[in-house]
Amino acid sequence: MAIILIGFMASGKSTTAQFIDPDAIDTDTIISSKFGMTTAEYFEKYGEEIFRLREEEVLGKYINFDKIISTGGGIVESVTNQRLLSSQSQVVYLKADFEILVRRIAADKRNRRSLFENSTVSEFRAIYDRRTSIYEELSTLTIDTTNKSIQEIASEILASFS
Ligand code: S3P
Numbered sequence: 001m002a003i004i005l006i007g008f009m010a011s012g013k014s015t016t017a018q019f020i021d022p023d024a025i026d027t028d029t030i031i032s033s034k035f036g037m038t039t040a041e042y043f044e045k046y047g048e049e050i051f052r053l054r055e056e057e058v059l060g061k062y063i064n065f066d067k068i069i070s071t072g073g074g075i076v077e078s079v080t081n082q083r084l085l086s087s088q089s090q091v092v093y094l095k096a097d098f099e100i101l102v103r104r105i106a107a108d109k110r111n112r113r114s115l116f117e118n119s120t121v122s123e124f125r126a127i128y129d130r131r132t133s134i135y136e137e138l139s140t141l142t143i144d145t146t147n148k149s150i151q152e153i154a155s156e157i158l159a160s161f162s
Contacts, residue, residue: 002062002069003161004085006135007094008128009073009113010104012145012153016094017070020154024068027058027075039072040112048115052078059084074115076134085138090161093139094153096146098128 003020005013017024028039031054035042043051055075062069063084075081085091102124105116116124136142141160143153 001090002065002067002088003090003092003157004063004088005068005070005092005094005157006076006085006139007073008096008101008131008135009116010101010108011073011094011096012150013070013073013094015150016153016157017068019150020158021068024070025062025065026070027055027062028072030058030062031055038112040114043114048074048077052081056080056084063088073131076131076138082134082138089140091139091141092157092160093135093142095132095135095142095144098125100146101128 005017007013014026014028017026031042031051032038035054037045039051042054052074055072056078059069059071059075059081076085102116102121105113115127119127141157143156145153148156
């Protein structure tokens, strides 16, 4: 059964998944490779709604694999994906404070996030607040990542589902 990592942008989902298994599936990476552009470029070219459809296809395809899956922070925006995730028993929410995440996102020169670039701080905060309750509802395990290393987060996940 899949272990699926959810949480806000820059919460460490992809890094943790790759640490546990270098062959982990990352929904953003699959979309980028399939369309030959970064997720930010895809987002800007086709818009959020179409990007969410791509996420639905990828999650729908891989959710039944016995793999670790890291997801984009907005994967829970789709009702289809919410339904898919609520049928799973190994959904891990990597939780972190808004201020810490914003600092990481702003410092991340490799991954651009369109929603961050195109929102005011209070709009971005509203997205964070709204999603937080969805992450909480859909997850079967919450890990508060504050002051934890990737190794510690990974061990917690593995210990919970072994
Ligand atoms: C998004 C998060 C990004 C990426 C896209 C949209 C979001 O992934 O899927 O930019 O809506 O939260 P990360 O969570 O890996 O930053």
